[in-house]
Amino acid sequence: MRDSYPAGLPKHDLRRMISPEYSPLCYLAGALLILAVFVAYPILRVLYMSLMHNVLTRPDQGIYFVGLGNFLSLLQNADFLMAFQRTVWWTLLSVAGKTVIGFIIALLLVNITRGKKLFIFLLFIPWVTPNVVGAITWRWIFDGQFGMLNWLLLQLQLISQPISWLSSNFYSFLFTALVDVWVGVPFMAIVFMGGLQMVSQEILESADMDGAGYFKKLFYIKLPVIRPIVLVATTLSAIWTFNSFQIIWPLTRGGPVSATETLIIKAYRLAFGSFDIGMGSAVAVIIFLVLLAFSAFYNQKLSETD
């Protein structure tokens, strides 16, 4: 484009560099400024602060450089290691749930013709609902005294008396993941549906001729075709889930005690609960590094599929 348009000014002229005709600068300036201030700067700042001792409520201790001290004490801290492990399990559980249920819904959706739009619209409602609204509604459903879940399970005679679900370590862990699955399933289902629609109808028909059953077709034809899409979607979902804050916080705030305290909740509690900026930053940096590694993996897989 630039070359095809007559250039009247020498290449390094200042007027040319800021000209909206020949130079991208004017178009990019605003976005670059925002990205610099709100993306680049905070990352560098958090990196820097993770190397400092800085507890806002203890000005008497002062602010001083500790090098990798924060990271070393985190790695020796059983609480942190537990939280790390918990985050990994929570993410795995939630992503697996979203993927499996999303895939089943997608398989069903490609099977129907009439009313598909309506189904998709209804399906998307949990995804569109503000996270906090969804989370507090579930909190009410899980209520230990008057919740609908207790009522439902009592009706079905699966439990004999009401259970205070979110006071239990095990159930709060499981149910926060469940709510996260509930939010994330629609996206997965739609993405997978898009993938399944790319599967050639002719190949499926000729497989029918050869007498291939449903699961044969699923494993040997459909899955290989949508493999790259599954990969992209699960990687993205894993990143989002790892970062998930808005579901857990309104449901349990990381509790009871720390049963649902994932790394992101921990970092928030450290920085804004205990005002330990140094440690909070160190956890944030670790989250950042984990996701960076994950993104690199994602990028590599993407270039492989191209």
Added chain:
Amino acid sequence: MQAKHRGSSIISYALLSLIILAMLFPFAVMLSTSLKTYQATFQWPPQWLSHPVMWQNYFEVWVSEYHFSKPFVNSFVVSFFTSLLSILFGFPAAYALTRFRFRGHRALMFVVLLTQMFSPLIIIIGMMQMMSSLGLINSLMGLILSNGAISLPMAIWLLHGYLKGIPLDMEHAAMIDGCSRVVAVRKIIFPIALPAVLMAGIYAFIMAWNNLLFPLAFITDQSLKTIPLALTDFVGMNIVYWHQMMAGGIIATVPIAILFSFVQKFFVAGIMGGAIKE
């Protein structure tokens, strides 16, 4: 063959309906609770439809006790300006990325992608001191800027995907006719890209409407709370008025559901298209 196909599609309808019913269960609870009296919320066994039907809860939550009107207006202001900001800066940036070749092009695209991956928590911890020295704590402006910062990359991403598909001849023709590039972009490219612009704007609006982390960290002033923060706070109170909370939840969801229905069609294609092609 035909019969077999019809059979499998009936099973599909049945299973889908079952799954969707299960997924919409919380909305049934929300709606039912929102129409109860305070006493009826603590009735056991719970009734799906209890008398009297309290439509006035929707009004009550707006004015009494929870003062839901305030957070609603705050959320609206924040989301609207976040959306405006991401289009205003995102559109030209996306245009530059598709029409110019320059050093750092790839790096910029990478940063745009990266921003979608990192948690807003980094922004919060990293920006805290600067925000407070700029007086952006307890201000809606602070929320607009921080929400804008995470929506902007997404807007660039979506618009970039769309603008790539618009042939260069479009603005060429106009420019040969003597238009400047800026005029050509404004008069020709922008209108063609309008669907994508709307989509990016609505996406930013929804994200800002949804965001809890920024107000949680930056807002303590009662009168500046947004919906997610207000609801989170209410649920931590000693007495929770579930009937009003659920009415508030529905009020908070409706505008977003309407906006989303406009962009539903392009939505996933926009995100995944970008993700797969890049």
